[in-house]
Amino acid sequence: MAASKETLEGLAQAESPRARWLQAVLDFTWQRPLGAIGAVIIVVMVLVALTAHWLAPFEALATDYGAMLAAPSAQHWLGTDAYGRDVYSRMIFGSRTALIVGLGASFIGATLGALIGVASAYFGGRIDLIVQRIMDVLISFPLIILALAVVAILGTGLENVILAIAIPMIPRCARVVRSSALAVREMPYVDAARAAGFRDSRIVLRHMLPNVMAPYLIMLTAFLGQAILLEASLSFLGLGVQEPVAAWGLMLRGAAVEFAETAPWMAFFPGLAISLAVFAFNLFGDSLRDALDPRLRTQ
Amino acid sequence: MKRLMGILAVAASALLAFPLQAQTPRYGGDLVFPVPSEPPSYDGHREETFGLIHPLAPFYNTLLRVDPNDPGGTKPYPSLAESWTVSADGRTYNFKLRRGVKFHDGSAMTSKDVKASYDKIIFPPAGVGSSRKGQYAVVEAVEAPDAYTVRFKLKYASGSFIASLLSPYNFIYSADILAKDMHWYEKNIMGTGPFTLVEHVKGSHVLGKKNPDYWDKGKPYLDGFRAIFIRSSSAQVAAVRGERAHIQFRGFTPADRDSLKAALGDKITVQESAWDCILLVAINHEKKPFDDKRVRRALTLALDRHQASTALSRIAIVKSVAGVQVPGTPFATPPEELNKLAGYWTDIDKSRAESRRLLKEAGVPEGFSFTFTNRGIPMPYEPLAVWMIDQWRQVGLNVKQEVIEPAAYYGTIRKGDAQVFMDFQCGYIVEPDLDMYKFLSADRNPANYGRYTDRVLDDLYDKQSRATNVEERKKLIRAFEKRLLDEEAHYLMTLQWHRIIPHSSKVKGWQVTPSHYLNNTLDVVWLTQ
Numbered sequence: 001m002a003a004s005k006e007t008l009e010g011l012a013q014a015e016s017p018r019a020r021w022l023q024a025v026l027d028f029t030w031q032r033p034l035g036a037i038g039a040v041i042i043v044v045m046v047l048v049a050l051t052a053h054w055l056a057p058f059e060a061l062a063t064d065y066g067a068m069l070a071a072p073s074a075q076h077w078l079g080t081d082a083y084g085r086d087v088y089s090r091m092i093f094g095s096r097t098a099l100i101v102g103l104g105a106s107f108i109g110a111t112l113g114a115l116i117g118v119a120s121a122y123f124g125g126r127i128d129l130i131v132q133r134i135m136d137v138l139i140s141f142p143l144i145i146l147a148l149a150v151v152a153i154l155g156t157g158l159e160n161v162i163l164a165i166a167i168p169m170i171p172r173c174a175r176v177v178r179s180s181a182l183a184v185r186e187m188p189y190v191d192a193a194r195a196a197g198f199r200d201s202r203i204v205l206r207h208m209l210p211n212v213m214a215p216y217l218i219m220l221t222a223f224l225g226q227a228i229l230l231e232a233s234l235s236f237l238g239l240g241v242q243e244p245v246a247a248w249g250l251m252l253r254g255a256a257v258e259f260a261e262t263a264p265w266m267a268f269f270p271g272l273a274i275s276l277a278v279f280a281f282n283l284f285g286d287s288l289r290d291a292l293d294p295r296l297r298t299q
Numbered sequence: 300m301k302r303l304m305g306i307l308a309v310a311a312s313a314l315l316a317f318p319l320q321a322q323t324p325r326y327g328g329d330l331v332f333p334v335p336s337e338p339p340s341y342d343g344h345r346e347e348t349f350g351l352i353h354p355l356a357p358f359y360n361t362l363l364r365v366d367p368n369d370p371g372g373t374k375p376y377p378s379l380a381e382s383w384t385v386s387a388d389g390r391t392y393n394f395k396l397r398r399g400v401k402f403h404d405g406s407a408m409t410s411k412d413v414k415a416s417y418d419k420i421i422f423p424p425a426g427v428g429s430s431r432k433g434q435y436a437v438v439e440a441v442e443a444p445d446a447y448t449v450r451f452k453l454k455y456a457s458g459s460f461i462a463s464l465l466s467p468y469n470f471i472y473s474a475d476i477l478a479k480d481m482h483w484y485e486k487n488i489m490g491t492g493p494f495t496l497v498e499h500v501k502g503s504h505v506l507g508k509k510n511p512d513y514w515d516k517g518k519p520y521l522d523g524f525r526a527i528f529i530r531s532s533s534a535q536v537a538a539v540r541g542e543r544a545h546i547q548f549r550g551f552t553p554a555d556r557d558s559l560k561a562a563l564g565d566k567i568t569v570q571e572s573a574w575d576c577i578l579l580v581a582i583n584h585e586k587k588p589f590d591d592k593r594v595r596r597a598l599t600l601a602l603d604r605h606q607a608s609t610a611l612s613r614i615a616i617v618k619s620v621a622g623v624q625v626p627g628t629p630f631a632t633p634p635e636e637l638n639k640l641a642g643y644w645t646d647i648d649k650s651r652a653e654s655r656r657l658l659k660e661a662g663v664p665e666g667f668s669f670t671f672t673n674r675g676i677p678m679p680y681e682p683l684a685v686w687m688i689d690q691w692r693q694v695g696l697n698v699k700q701e702v703i704e705p706a707a708y709y710g711t712i713r714k715g716d717a718q719v720f721m722d723f724q725c726g727y728i729v730e731p732d733l734d735m736y737k738f739l740s741a742d743r744n745p746a747n748y749g750r751y752t753d754r755v756l757d758d759l760y761d762k763q764s765r766a767t768n769v770e771e772r773k774k775l776i777r778a779f780e781k782r783l784l785d786e787e788a789h790y791l792m793t794l795q796w797h798r799i800i801p802h803s804s805k806v807k808g809w810q811v812t813p814s815h816y817l818n819n820t821l822d823v824v825w826l827t828q
Contacts, residue, residue: 061689068613069614082614155703156701156703242701244688258554
């Protein structure tokens, strides 16, 4: 009997990583229900983006001049735009643009920011001083202003928009990650690595960077919502992705403004999608921060 | 019975008289109008934008003008010249000037002022900008045989010379001022026009007041005008809707027209006209596979212009299917003949099948990608781009749009890197010489961004320009059009712009024309209250 109890405990301890993930997800859902709602919306959005070709009843670019500015109906669930394009289909394809730009810009911005932040903290001294003053200059510009400046230099288009959004995010992430990295730098294992004669790049990449993953992930998720909003703002201003690409911000401009009174569905549904996506990423990001922050973990 | 008849007669005459009485110009009031862009300088000879014409034309006169009541915008009308004669060989034009015309500084306007102004336009000294110099290549000399006669001597007889003198940009400047400083008019305003300058506050407005010494006695009717610089089209519409502005002379969209009419009803009068502006698709002949005329023809054959005319006119400032002349004007190709050109066929399925065949024959694979470069001006650049990209998609082409901001656009285009891109053509008067000059070989016209050389086209242009017989000229224009748009498909025409001016019903005496550069002198405009 005693032996079988030990066996069960041993089994529980050797629980599979899958089971541990499931437990973590359940704990997260139980403790942070709003974050879980955000996560569900994000998962749905990702699934919609991945299956857009099967979900959308029409091609995103297909015009139908016989059905211009048609109100929502059985054929066009969310109506059509000024070129007779199906709003529902364009919204589905638009989720791809939002996620590509959001994930691309956040990943590039947060990763480069984390690298700069960790390196700056590790080297310290004059290097840290110079890097941080450069970050100060970049951080002094509001996100949208810096993104506009980058677009003005690089031009419009999907790739340039990703870069334009990523660049203003670098200093913000660098600043947050640096503060954590300053504490990590003082850890004995970093001293040990240095004493063992490891190269600086190895210490930064192998020993410090993995230990600042929590602030990195928090910044990454926090940036996702901002990146989607920025992409929509730039596209709305005509400086983001260009027609006829399906993008939510793009769907809000031009004819959507001009026909706002007679065809409000053209602006309403993409606007709703942007709000929902940003809301979901913010909820999820906030909850993730709470879950990963040791000071808030017990609350 | 007699009494009843008398009453009826009085009532009838009163009814008949009413419209006449209603049209009697009223004096007073200030006309307020938004202008979507500001003048880069004050010199009309140098500039090419309506941003100069709309606020500054009221300060000046030109030698001739377009009849302000002609909706076609082509009829010559006296201005500073009260009459003119042409020699038998068509090479000498004598203009008799009006007497008693004064500049705003009180000095008298004579033939030396006209000569100095035209010398500046046609033979500008080094360092002095003249945008329309090329249009007067036919002029050999400008002379002033006496104080009130100006003579133009031409190298050869030209059917379009008088039309070229109708340019609203050809302000008559003071010869004395030009003698002292050829650049003075770039920074100062002083003409003979119906209004004198009160102030120009940059970024805000231009204010003009009635010229009490204007040579055309009894005019202008207005006390003054205020041109307000407003870039945003929604703010311009809001200004008219809120009755804070009377009119915007460039044009509004169909949606703006409908919303203004719905909001203000009879308080808004709508004037519409074909617009002497068209967006063209330029194809860089130096880029493969666009050096192959089969590919260029395929691009034009893919476009269903007839469907677009009906559909896009609901959402954009475009309407008619057009060739090289504004539809409905004297030299325009009739629709039944135009529809025989590639890209104008009414059977779009047949047209697209031919387009696919040509692409295949030229070795262009299904799904071939290229970039369409467009100018960052929403209306009507964006709707036309969306339309064309979808049309090209339907013949198996995968087109990506690249938008470049307006200020940098032509700099980028001139570098020659773009493949297929938007270009535009806007005229101050419908005249084949002026409208077709754009398409001459690149070595004759640097604004030919297609970068091609076509001597057959050049020759047809020169022949039509010198043709004095109207029917002969029409034939040559048709041949030019067929070669340009069909046989060689050097350029693609989109749709003719459509000018929509919804203005306050208080504004009278203003006639819409196919050009947004015309009828801005404001001498005949008046307000009912």
